[in-house]
Amino acid sequence: MSFWTELDTELAEFPARPLVERYERMCTERFTGYRVWFSGLDGHRLFGFLSVPAGEGPFPALLETPRHGSVNNPPHYNDRLRYVTFTMMHRGQRLADVPFAAAYPGLFTLGVTDPRTYVYRAIIADCLRGAEFLAAHPQADPARLAVSGEDPVLHTAARRPVFRAAVVNTPLLHDALHRREHGESYPLEGLDDLLRAHPERETAVRETLAVYEPAALARDIRAEVLLAAPAEGPGWNGELLAALGDRGTVYQRGEQDASDARAIDAWLSGRLGMPGMARFAS
Amino acid sequence: MSCGTPVPDTRKADDEPALQVRARRTTPRIADMAPRNRTWSPQARSIRVVAMTEPQRAHIEVPRPPDFDEFWTETLRLAESIDPAPRLIERPDLSSPEILVTELRYVSFGHVEVAAWCARPRATTGPLPIAMHIPGYVSEPAILKSWARRGYFAVDLAPRGKLRANAVVNPGFPGLLVDNIVDRYSYTYRGFYLDVVRGIDVLAGLGETDETRLGVFGSSQGGGLGILAGALRPDTVRCIASGCPYLCGIADAPRLTHSYPYEEINEFLRIHPEQTTALKETVSYYDVVNFAPAVRAPVFMHIGLEDDVCPPETGFAVFRELDCPKELATFPGSGHDAGQPGVQQRIEEFMDKQLGVRA
Numbered sequence A: 001m002s003f004w005t006e007l008d009t010e011l012a013e014f015p016a017r018p019l020v021e022r023y024e025r026m027c028t029e030r031f032t033g034y035r036v037w038f039s040g041l042d043g044h045r046l047f048g049f050l051s052v053p054a055g056e057g058p059f060p061a062l063l064e065t066p067r068h069g070s071v072n073n074p075p076h077y078n079d080r081l082r083y084v085t086f087t088m089m090h091r092g093q094r095l096a097d098v099p100f101a102a103a104y105p106g107l108f109t110l111g112v113t114d115p116r117t118y119v120y121r122a123i124i125a126d127c128l129r130g131a132e133f134l135a136a137h138p139q140a141d142p143a144r145l146a147v148s149g150e151d152p153v154l155h156t157a158a159r160r161p162v163f164r165a166a167v168v169n170t171p172l173l174h175d176a177l178h179r180r181e182h183g184e185s186y187p188l189e190g191l192d193d194l195l196r197a198h199p200e201r202e203t204a205v206r207e208t209l210a211v212y213e214p215a216a217l218a219r220d221i222r223a224e225v226l227l228a229a230p231a232e233g234p235g236w237n238g239e240l241l242a243a244l245g246d247r248g249t250v251y252q253r254g255e256q257d258a259s260d261a262r263a264i265d266a267w268l269s270g271r272l273g274m275p276g277m278a279r280f281a282s
Numbered sequence B: 001m002s003c004g005t006p007v008p009d010t011r012k013a014d015d016e017p018a019l020q021v022r023a024r025r026t027t028p029r030i031a032d033m034a035p036r037n038r039t040w041s042p043q044a045r046s047i048r049v050v051a052m053t054e055p056q057r058a059h060i061e062v063p064r065p066p067d068f069d070e071f072w073t074e075t076l077r078l079a080e081s082i083d084p085a086p087r088l089i090e091r092p093d094l095s096s097p098e099i100l101v102t103e104l105r106y107v108s109f110g111h112v113e114v115a116a117w118c119a120r121p122r123a124t125t126g127p128l129p130i131a132m133h134i135p136g137y138v139s140e141p142a143i144l145k146s147w148a149r150r151g152y153f154a155v156d157l158a159p160r161g162k163l164r165a166n167a168v169v170n171p172g173f174p175g176l177l178v179d180n181i182v183d184r185y186s187y188t189y190r191g192f193y194l195d196v197v198r199g200i201d202v203l204a205g206l207g208e209t210d211e212t213r214l215g216v217f218g219s220s221q222g223g224g225l226g227i228l229a230g231a232l233r234p235d236t237v238r239c240i241a242s243g244c245p246y247l248c249g250i251a252d253a254p255r256l257t258h259s260y261p262y263e264e265i266n267e268f269l270r271i272h273p274e275q276t277t278a279l280k281e282t283v284s285y286y287d288v289v290n291f292a293p294a295v296r297a298p299v300f301m302h303i304g305l306e307d308d309v310c311p312p313e314t315g316f317a318v319f320r321e322l323d324c325p326k327e328l329a330t331f332p333g334s335g336h337d338a339g340q341p342g343v344q345q346r347i348e349e350f351m352d353k354q355l356g357v358r359a
Helices: A003-012 A077-082 A119-135 A152-159 A189-197 A199-212 A238-247 A257-271 B042-051 B068-080 B145-149 B188-205 B221-232 B263-271 B273-286 B288-294 B312-321 B344-355
Strands: A019-022 A031-039 A045-053 A059-064 A084-089 A140-149 A165-168 A224-229 A248-252 B087-090 B099-108 B112-121 B128-133 B153-158 B209-219 B237-243 B299-304 B326-331
Touching: A003 A119, A003 A152, A031 A077, A031 A119, A045 A077, A045 A119, A059 A077, A059 A119, A084 A119, A119 A140, A119 A152, A140 A152, A140 A257, A152 A165, A165 A257, A189 A199, A224 A238, A224 A257, A238 A248, A248 A257, B068 B188, B068 B273, B099 B145, B099 B188, B112 B145, B112 B188, B128 B188, B128 B344, B145 B153, B153 B188, B188 B209, B188 B221, B188 B273, B209 B221, B209 B344, B221 B237, B221 B288, B221 B299, B237 B344, B263 B273, B273 B288, B288 B312, B299 B312, B299 B344, B312 B326
Parallel strands: A059 A084, A059 A140, A140 A165, A165 A224, A224 A248, B128 B153, B128 B209, B209 B237, B237 B299, B299 B326
Antiparallel strands: A019 A031, A031 A045, A045 A084, B087 B099, B099 B112, B112 B153
């Protein structure tokens, strides 16, 4: 049984048991907001903001996977107008931090010397659970599901091939050992801190990150994928692009993030049959 | 693209043509500032039309409460009556042969302990210039090794509610912006603002820092509270790099955007419309526009002209109120990144120049 199949099997042993509660302050005439508590691997209770457009569905639906950081904003107003949106927190983040609260810096290297203990095993399982929740929502159009976020989007799309489109905003796990050489910023600097203190662990870290390398799963992705490359520093390597083949498109970010946001929004909304919406002056 | 009012800087020779500055006037401390009578006007409600095309012309109304100075004088007095009892804890697990990383903990307003990450070059002896960063709303403080490598005692604050400073006060995210927003005395940002001010006091008093060379920088929440820091500690803060400042035009901003964090106010008023007056009263005490005239240090501000998070109208509003040497860089096509990553070099050059650092 492969590493990822074993994870699926293990996750299936923990029912999601979602608790969905209408959240009045996130309700308008044009959409209804909910808070959702649900269970992931080991029964850890997770959290998400769900929003459903007013009117008769089904609607296109968007899963926003968590960023690397303590806090995720709720779904944006413009997205709530167009999509069933589910913005989730993985274990350790605010609103999902009992009994485990993530440390920053610290989370990125937690357990990284063994693929089975690496914290991203559970975090990716959390994302898979979020995908299951959204795909099962009665108002979500199964033919128009999308996922966006950092590169755990690729793991999610590979292991839950229900998505029509996937937007990857930035690399995280991809090519991490190489990308850490280009700066001193966290979370990648955490790898330097670890290997400085424990150089003998480099092989183990390398082997773990190889398991979590998105390129290793990319052939299982059915969605069209937009890979947004950072304006500076290394982006997406040839191995990943080759694995995605003609399903992958690279969008090179420039120095105008509002223009980039418009272009990415247009790409995604076009694949879901919805109009593009600029956040500025909306 | 830059704009500003070029006036000779009377304090320092400035051979940088791009830095357009105004002469410093003798600006009183916040407690001595004469109150201005501002009121909410019908004109302010028409701002949206102007905003989409010419944000610099938008009229942002920020009333200044008559007892604004008294409120902050008393708040400062309460904070200063508490011994910050700073502790520096070495973190060898995060340090390198070149950079020493420490965790700073100190006691702030309301006896709440807050934190900061500090990084300094090991090789340099003697007091170091201070580069103090204030994190954004959803960001956790970083360890600024690249700034330390350039010769700074580099600090990133974790005010209350941030991780490592949320044991007692934990408003959650989303939530901080509207936490107790109907009462200026218990509004959570009251302590948060003072965590920044007391952080300056603590840093200036560390033996390994040069209290005469302290600069503040940050974007969004860090950009707004950098201005606040300059207003409440005008004798210590020597320069401010402020990106897309948040907490400016707080009452108007939610009408200009549906992006968080200002969307929190829209959501709050959706379920508590009866609290509109109380909310506007509270935020008038906290609006950075009302602090801006007390800033004396040179300010470099950069904003994105398509910023959906901190609308550019509000950035222009606070910039207009600054009465100090100042430069504004605006970036068409930029949103909340406000010119990053390209503007980073200008920020560093500004800080280096103002603080006499040869990086």
